[in-house]
Amino acid sequence: MDAEHTVTTANGPVRGAVSPRSQDGRITVYRGIPYAAAPFGEHRFTAPAPAPAWDGVRDCTEPGPPAPQGTQLIGAAPWSPDTSLDCLVLNVWTPAAPAAPAAPDGGAPVLVWIHGGAYIVGSGAEGTYEGTRLAETGLVVVSVNYRLGFEGFGHVPGRPDNRGLLDQVAALRWVRDNIAAFGGDPGNVTVAGESAGAGSVVCLMASPEARGLFHRAVAHSVPGDMITVDSARLVSERVAGAAGVPLDAEALAAVAPEKILAATDEVLAGSGKSGKGVRTKEFTCYAPVVGGPELPEPPLDAIARGAAADVALLVGHNTEEYRLFTELGQTVEIDDESALAATASRLGLGEGAVGAYRAVHPGASLRELFNEIRGDALFCEYSVRFAEAHAAAGGSAYFFRFAAQSRTMEGRLGACHAFDLPFAFGNLDSDLALFLCDGEPDEGYRALSGRMVAAWSAFAATGDPGWPAVRPDTTVVRVWDIEDSLTEGDASPVRALWADVSFAPR
Incomplete structure (x- = not known):
């Protein structure tokens, strides 16, 4: 038995290995540790059940299976009917020698990562989320698989609606009960995510089920995308x-x-452009369901009344979010002014909004204006509104915009959705980064990544990423770019257009 890389969890001992990305052999990674039972058979559509114990040392040197998923979106993990259904697993990267009990100083800060993928695709084992670089800063990093699509968020009579969120809660309970053995501090846990992962984070902030399981939150590109029980039931029918x-x-x-x-x-x-609201062009028919015991009220409402005022928040978005989707495969049926005006109207914007966007972006094509409006609708406005609501309720909130430009596809992607991820994880040699950077990243990109990794690490350790927090009367904005900047007050000229647009679940 490799005692040096063996840790005893509540379910049994696990064996990891030195991370192949560790520059000095100091980081150990444990992959595919079960935190709950396989959610099939007797456990299908139920809340997560405890993982069974095992005899002997479990080999945790290879990734566990992803949750069942199709190939609808970029970032889908390989899955087939032959893949094991024992998918509720997590991965741990640790810089500390395994210790039980925890070290006298309480252990290292812990960052728990929840992957994105529109609630239908993805895996915590994706290369972009490799936790070695963050672990080298002194964090214990955990990435989580959870149920996706219908398995995780479909309405099933007599069963909980938000099973994917409950899986995440179960993973956080596993962290509380086991992370000290990996050198982590269960009293200093940050939960983080991007896109659907960020949507999960804000739902966890609002959920009674997750109360007390984490102390800080990081949310990149939060989708203002929740649905009612009635809508979930209609989709399931x-x-x-x-x-x-x-x-x-x-x-x-x-x-x-x-x-x-x-x-x-x-x-x-067959969904087309039915309905009204931010999801007029569906990537998914699933989202967190508001109205049940796991999520009794919309996260924005819960945060505005101070439900998570004790949780420090780091939140932001990219400046050209929607270009990822229009440039990499989504058909955009915007061929005249009336179609663009109809899109703006469906999103809740008033008459004259298109003209106001054109004034901010002179010379922009219809497609470019569509990208700006849809990006603001789906990610940007909700993210900044969430930060402001948290600050107004007495919480600590730090806000950023990521503006560094992708150079691939002749620069058409800009600061698109997900471009921030390899920078924040320090993984500029990942496949996603090499594509979005258009090859080997230059020194400007690498320096930006170093600053973002340091900010994440500092926030997870202390609750302060290194710039002033949002105040009730001023939205302080950190702009991440090749040359960073800081503004006192949100200077976005289109935010007033969204003032009366509701993000209530539909």
Whole structure:
């Protein structure tokens, strides 16, 4: 037995290995540790059940299986019907020699990462989320798999709606109970995520189920995308119909995961631009469901009344979020002024909004204006509004915008959605980074990444990323770029257009 890299958890001992990315061999990584039972068979569509104990030392040197998912979006993890369904696993990177009990000083700060992917794709084992660089700053880093799509967020009568969120809560409980053995401090835990992961983070801030399990939160590109129980039920009726079964827990549990995925694809293909609100062009028909015990009220409402005022928050967005989607495959049917005006209207903007955007972006094409409006609708406005609401309720909130420009595709991607991730993780040699940087990153990119890694690490350790917090009367903005800047007051000229737009669940 490799005692040096073996840690005893509540379920049994696990063996890791030195991270191949560790520059001095100091970082140990443990991959694929179960934190809950496989969510199938008797546990399908239920709240996560405890992981069974094991005898002997469990080899945790390879990634565990991802949750069932299709290939609809960039970032989908490889999954097939032959993949193991024991998918509720996590990964741990630690700079500390394993210790039990915890070191006298309480151990290292802990950062728990929740991946994005529109609530339908992704994995905590993705290369962009490799935790070695952050662990080298002194953090214990954890990345988590959770149930996706219908398995995680579909409405099933008699079962909890937000099973994916409950999985994340179970992972945080595992951290509370086990992370000291890996050298981490269970009393200093930061939960972090991007896109759907950031949406999960703000839901965890609002959820009674997660209260007390973390102390700080990092949210990059928060989607203002929650749905009501009635909307979730309507989606599930359509998915069940496409799968050829009634909307019934036992009937649905008898359907193989791949058939549920195919039924979801059929529903998405017919969704078109129905409805009104920020999801007029669907990437997914799933999102956190507001109204049940796991998420009784919208996160923005909960935070505004001070429900998480004791949780320090680091939140922000990229400046050209939506270009990732329009430039990498999504068809944009914006071919005249009336179509663009109709999009703005569906998003809740008033008459004259398109003209106001054009004044801010003179010479922009219809496609470029569409990108700006949709990016603000889906990510930007909600992110800054969340920071302001948290600060107004007495919470500590730090806000940023990521403005560094991608050089690939002749620069058309700009500071697109997800471009910030390899910078914050320090993984500029990941496949995503090499693509978005258009090859080997230069010194300007590397220096920016170093500053972002340091800010994340400082925030996880102390609650201060290194610039002033948002105040009730002033939104202080840190702009991440090749040359960073700091502004006192949000100078965005279009924010007033969104003042009356509601992000209430639909």
